[in-house]
Amino acid sequence: MEKDLNQNSPRIRKIRDNSYPPNTPTSRMNNNNQRDNHPNSPRDYNYSPSSPTARLRWRNRSNEIPAEVKRGNASNVRNLLLGDKNKYRSMWIRTCSSLWMLGGVFFIIYMGHLYIWAMVVGIQIFMAKELFFLLRRAHEERRLPGFRLLNWHFFFTAMLFVYGRILQQQLVNTVSSDRFIYKLVSGLIKYQMVICYFLYIAGFMWFILTLKKKMYKYQFGQYAWTHMILIVVFTQSSFTVANIFEGIFWFLLPAALIAMNDVAAYFFGFYFGKTPLIKLSPKKTWEGFIGASVATTISAFLFANVLGQFQWLTCPRKDLSTGWLHCDPGPLFRPEYYPLPTWIASFSPWKAISILPVQWHAFSLGLFASVIAPFGGFFASGFKRAFKIKDFGDSIPGHGGFTDRMDCQMVMAIFAYIYIQSFIVHQDYSVEMILDHISRSLGHEEQKMLYAKLGDILRHKLQGGF
Amino acid sequence: MHKENTGDAPSAHTPRVRHHRKRNTDVVAGAGKPNGSHLLVNDSSKYKSFLVRAYSTVWMIGGFALIVYLGHLYITAMVVVIQIFMARELFNLLRKTHEDKQLPGFRLLNWHFFFTAMLFVYGRILSQRLVNTVTPDKVLYRLVTSLIKYHMAICYSLYISGFVWFILTLKKKMYKYQFSQYAWTHMILIVVFTQSSFTVANIFEGIFWFLLPASLIVINDIFAYICGFFFGRTPLIKLSPKKTWEGFIGASITTMISAFLLADIMGRFLWLTCPREDLSTGWLQCDPGPLFKQETHALPGWISNWLPWKEIYVLPVQWHALCLGLFASIIAPFGGFFASGFKRAFKVKDFGDSIPGHGGITDRMDCQMVMAVFAYIYHQSFVVPESLSVDKLLDQIITNLTLEEQQALFMKLGQVLQEKVIGS
Numbered sequence: 001m002e003k004d005l006n007q008n009s010p011r012i013r014k015i016r017d018n019s020y021p022p023n024t025p026t027s028r029m030n031n032n033n034q035r036d037n038h039p040n041s042p043r044d045y046n047y048s049p050s051s052p053t054a055r056l057r058w059r060n061r062s063n064e065i066p067a068e069v070k071r072g073n074a075s076n077v078r079n080l081l082l083g084d085k086n087k088y089r090s091m092w093i094r095t096c097s098s099l100w101m102l103g104g105v106f107f108i109i110y111m112g113h114l115y116i117w118a119m120v121v122g123i124q125i126f127m128a129k130e131l132f133f134l135l136r137r138a139h140e141e142r143r144l145p146g147f148r149l150l151n152w153h154f155f156f157t158a159m160l161f162v163y164g165r166i167l168q169q170q171l172v173n174t175v176s177s178d179r180f181i182y183k184l185v186s187g188l189i190k191y192q193m194v195i196c197y198f199l200y201i202a203g204f205m206w207f208i209l210t211l212k213k214k215m216y217k218y219q220f221g222q223y224a225w226t227h228m229i230l231i232v233v234f235t236q237s238s239f240t241v242a243n244i245f246e247g248i249f250w251f252l253l254p255a256a257l258i259a260m261n262d263v264a265a266y267f268f269g270f271y272f273g274k275t276p277l278i279k280l281s282p283k284k285t286w287e288g289f290i291g292a293s294v295a296t297t298i299s300a301f302l303f304a305n306v307l308g309q310f311q312w313l314t315c316p317r318k319d320l321s322t323g324w325l326h327c328d329p330g331p332l333f334r335p336e337y338y339p340l341p342t343w344i345a346s347f348s349p350w351k352a353i354s355i356l357p358v359q360w361h362a363f364s365l366g367l368f369a370s371v372i373a374p375f376g377g378f379f380a381s382g383f384k385r386a387f388k389i390k391d392f393g394d395s396i397p398g399h400g401g402f403t404d405r406m407d408c409q410m411v412m413a414i415f416a417y418i419y420i421q422s423f424i425v426h427q428d429y430s431v432e433m434i435l436d437h438i439s440r441s442l443g444h445e446e447q448k449m450l451y452a453k454l455g456d457i458l459r460h461k462l463q464g465g466f
Numbered sequence: 467m468h469k470e471n472t473g474d475a476p477s478a479h480t481p482r483v484r485h486h487r488k489r490n491t492d493v494v495a496g497a498g499k500p501n502g503s504h505l506l507v508n509d510s511s512k513y514k515s516f517l518v519r520a521y522s523t524v525w526m527i528g529g530f531a532l533i534v535y536l537g538h539l540y541i542t543a544m545v546v547v548i549q550i551f552m553a554r555e556l557f558n559l560l561r562k563t564h565e566d567k568q569l570p571g572f573r574l575l576n577w578h579f580f581f582t583a584m585l586f587v588y589g590r591i592l593s594q595r596l597v598n599t600v601t602p603d604k605v606l607y608r609l610v611t612s613l614i615k616y617h618m619a620i621c622y623s624l625y626i627s628g629f630v631w632f633i634l635t636l637k638k639k640m641y642k643y644q645f646s647q648y649a650w651t652h653m654i655l656i657v658v659f660t661q662s663s664f665t666v667a668n669i670f671e672g673i674f675w676f677l678l679p680a681s682l683i684v685i686n687d688i689f690a691y692i693c694g695f696f697f698g699r700t701p702l703i704k705l706s707p708k709k710t711w712e713g714f715i716g717a718s719i720t721t722m723i724s725a726f727l728l729a730d731i732m733g734r735f736l737w738l739t740c741p742r743e744d745l746s747t748g749w750l751q752c753d754p755g756p757l758f759k760q761e762t763h764a765l766p767g768w769i770s771n772w773l774p775w776k777e778i779y780v781l782p783v784q785w786h787a788l789c790l791g792l793f794a795s796i797i798a799p800f801g802g803f804f805a806s807g808f809k810r811a812f813k814v815k816d817f818g819d820s821i822p823g824h825g826g827i828t829d830r831m832d833c834q835m836v837m838a839v840f841a842y843i844y845h846q847s848f849v850v851p852e853s854l855s856v857d858k859l860l861d862q863i864i865t866n867l868t869l870e871e872q873q874a875l876f877m878k879l880g881q882v883l884q885e886k887v888i889g890s
Contacts, residue, residue, distance in 0.1 A: 386642040
């Protein structure tokens with residue numbers, strides 16, 4: 001293979017553009033376009049850069065090679081080696097950043113709930129910053145003084161509101177020792193809604209007072225988009241944090257399933273992909289989709305078994321401490337033994353398999369992750385096409401911004417929270433358990449109050465019946 | 467000199483006093499024209515439209531009073547109907563008919579989200595009352611409690627199916643329009659449902675907490691107009707050129723005074739002050755609580771010298787009403803400014819034309835929306851003595867245990883408490 005040393009040939013320039021810098025949006029868009037130009041070659045299954053999560057960066061490395069192969073096939077193979085050499089560097093960058101991210105995530109999980117929460121908040125701030133910036137970039141020439149500050153004011157209000165609600169219980173448990181601080185904190189919590197409301201109203205009034213003639217439409221549009229951004233970012237991050245405090249398992253498993261789904265979809269599409277899936281993402285195929293669904297549900301079953309064995313992951317965190325956790329993880333995580341039918345048992349060394357009941361729940365999570373969560377990715381793709389944006393940002397070298405990584409995760413986090421609250425948390429209620437809960441978490445005065453209120457309700461119900 | 471302070475013509479009144487205020491508006495609008503010679507001419511042709519407006523206003527007031535008399539459930543129904551009309555107006559506002567023709571089924575998607583939001587919001591607010599209503603019937607009770615338990619999951623599945631449907635119907639070259647409509651739908655639903663859900667929550671706490679804020683907004687508008695009419699000189703804000711500082715300040719003072727007095731009057735009726743614990747429609751008897759029991763304050767000596775009364779009777783709730791009045795006069799008008807700015811931004815004259823002689827329903831409700839949210843938050847924070855953990859646990863108990871289990875828990879808890887008392 002000869003190297004084409006003519007630096008000005010279009011192919012070299014394209015390859016060079018694609019390699020350096022590896023993280024500009026245009027380079028990735030070019031790649032996508034080029035792949036689209038070859039409808040007859042075997043489709044490589046590649047999620048557009050918007051959906052893969054940080055965890056498995058090496059997948060992108062494999063993506064680049066097929067593109068090179070196709071381009072090489074189209075004209076000649078001479079440039080393959082040169083292209084590869086340039087590509088390896090960008091792949092190397094991507095792999096490095098992925099490994100760092102992966103390592104960072106593992107480290108944070110080891111450190112515990114509070115640090116994971118801090119990581120989620122950090123990701124959230126970056127996402128909001130990207131999206132706010134995106135909004136502004138579109139109308140840069142009409143920037144209004146003080147509008148950025150207004151966005152961050154609303155962001156701060158939303159953060160106070162959302163995390164105040166989540167942490168109400170945890171905070172009270174943490175500071176129960178000191179009477180004065182306890183009073184202060186519970187006072188703050190009681191008036192949390194009022195405080196947040198007045199912060200919001202202050203922002204609202206500020207917005208109205210800064211309306212400028214002839215810019216009304218722009219300002220109202222910005223106001224609406226700010227609200228939408230904050231809702232999208234905060235719903236999913238607040239639910240993620242709520243999941244974390246239920247037990248790191250409920251945060252780790254859904255996130256891992258999304259990553260698993262992406263990887264599996266890529267591989268199945270790469271090897272078997274033929275029929276296109278949806279016009280929004282022309283590189284997705286039905287074979288990839290279905291193969292990934294099967295793989296994800298199976299791996300959900302297995303992951304749950306592996307992850308469910310660690311108390312660090314399965315115990316809920318009741319307060320804001322950071323120490324080691326010991327708890328009774330509950331009936332969901334106690335293995336049950338099912339004897340294998342004799343025809344299997346005869347040729348395998350195990351006589352019974354142990355299944356954690358939580359693995360059945362993991363099936364549902366896996367099913368959702370493979371069938372519905374990809375729609376988050378489609379939504380983000382459609383959104384970017386609609387507003388002619390290449391990527392949401394460029395925070396992560398080699399990939400897009402945070403929002404590009406988090407789009408499917410967002411849909412999954414919300415589902416996981418709702419699933420947990422509906423089907424898992426309430427499963428094991430009994431009179432003894434609630435009595436125990438009452439004596440543990442309420443003070444004497446509060447217990448008497450509860451007793452009086454319960455008496456009222458029961459009396460009312462009994463009277464209503466006759 | 468033409469002094470005009472009309473409340474923003476298309477905004478912020480409730481039906482109650484439509485007749486004389488609008489009539490005055492029209493007269494002043496006529497007077498506002500640079501040539502005073504048009505006055506009489508305008509007047510004669512305006513009388514007919516005044517009559518139309520007065521007629522519709524009287525009907526609205528009558529209907530409103532009847533519904534308040536009928537009770538909580540009917541007021542809730544009225545709120546729901548108003549909400550549906552508002553949503554319809556707002557959905558239609560930014561729709562472009564050309565694009566819409568190419569997207570069959572898109573309107574249906576809006577109503578799907580509307581229905582999901584309605585289920586979610588009213589399910590949360592009315593779940594306890596629904597449970598109380600069906601307690602005697604075993605089968606229905608079981609059905610209702612399980613529905614409530616899975617309420618969030620049901621609403622979420624509905625929302626996700628709407629989301630998936632939206633993505634599957636994205637058409638090339640119409641992405642931007644569809645995404646904007648999607649965002650717009652969400653904003654509308656949030657605005658409409660937040661305030662109406664809080665309104666309904668207020669209603670079931672006692673009609674007083676719905677009627678008082680609504681009346682205060684109306685009174686504020688009327689007196690802003692009157693004070694501006696007589697004394698108005700300095701313009702208030704560029705968004706609404708007809709508002710003046712004199713009107714604003716005069717209205718604030720009057721609103722607060724009338725809040726104090728109105729609370730006294732309304733607080734005497736059990737029908738208005740008792741909370742409704744279930745979804746029945748009968749007459750209410752209850753102990754309204756310490757807020758509505760009269761306290762006597764002895765007047766200080768220097769006032770009582772020239773007044774025949776030696777002491778005044780004050781319901782404690784009147785102090786709360788002062789806060790509500792303060793908010794209604796100072797901050798709630800910003801809802802009206804927001805709506806005016808919005809209409810200017812999108813070059814819309816009125817939000818709709820449902821009410822003859824006025825604009826649409828959103829025009830009437832813009833200040834009310836801000837007030838309803840504040841009233842709910844105020845009520846939850848300052849009026850209701852709340853203990854978070856107790857209520858949360860109580861919720862868990864009610865939704866997760868059967869009646870027998872609840873009674874067993876009650877008895878055991880009683881024993882535990884007695885043991886503690888004896889032991890300590």
